Amino acid sequence: MNLNLYKQCYEDILYFDYQGSVKHAHMSLYDRAAQFSPFAALNGHEAAILETARMTEEKVMLTEDRKAYINEKLHFLKEHIHMKPFVDITYFQKDERKEGGSYIRKNVRIIKIDHDCHILTFDDKTKLFFEDIIDIEFL
Structure with a gap:
């Protein structure tokens, strides 16, 4: 038509x-x-x-100097673990759904250090591998 x-x-x-x-x-x-x-x-x-x-970040590879610095802090924590020290810690948390992750900064109390397994345990029962730590400051 x-x-x-x-x-x-x-x-x-x-x-x-x-x-x-x-x-x-x-x-x-x-x-x-x-x-x-x-x-x-x-x-x-x-x-x-x-x-x-949704944005994620890549995990930064630490320099040998930075690894030594964090290792010193971990040894200090081990010596004072009986005091359950309070720290400001920055670490990398892997994303569960995609490549990368994010950096988290928390004020936490450390209740346990497992040097054999390289794990820190916080007072909220969160476990963190040493290799994910970027910075530790004592409060």
């Missing part, structure tokens, strides 16, 4: 103003869109995009 045939068929109603329904209240655009949300073709797509966009 061509355009002229459509125009002839609908010419009598083509230029009428829309009056709306007398039976039903006007539906908002949000409510109209919500009618179709159960039929979204890509369920979970938005969450996947947000997860991909």
Whole structure:
């Protein structure tokens, strides 16, 4: 069919103003869109995009000097573990879902040092490998 045939068929109603329904209240655009949300073709797509966009950091490789500095702090902690020292510690926490992770800084009390397994235990029962430590400051 061509355009002229459509125009002839609908010419009598083509230029009428829309009056709306007398039976039903006007539906908002949000409510109209919500009618179709159960039929979204890509369920979970938005969450996947947000997860991909979430930034992580790479773990920094420490210099030998920095490793020696942290090792000295750990030996000091070992000597004073009976006091359950309070420290400001910065460490790398690997991301569970993607490559990389983030650096966390906490004020914690150290309750146990396992030099054989290279693990610190905090008062909140968090365990941390020595190799993930970036900095330790005594409070």
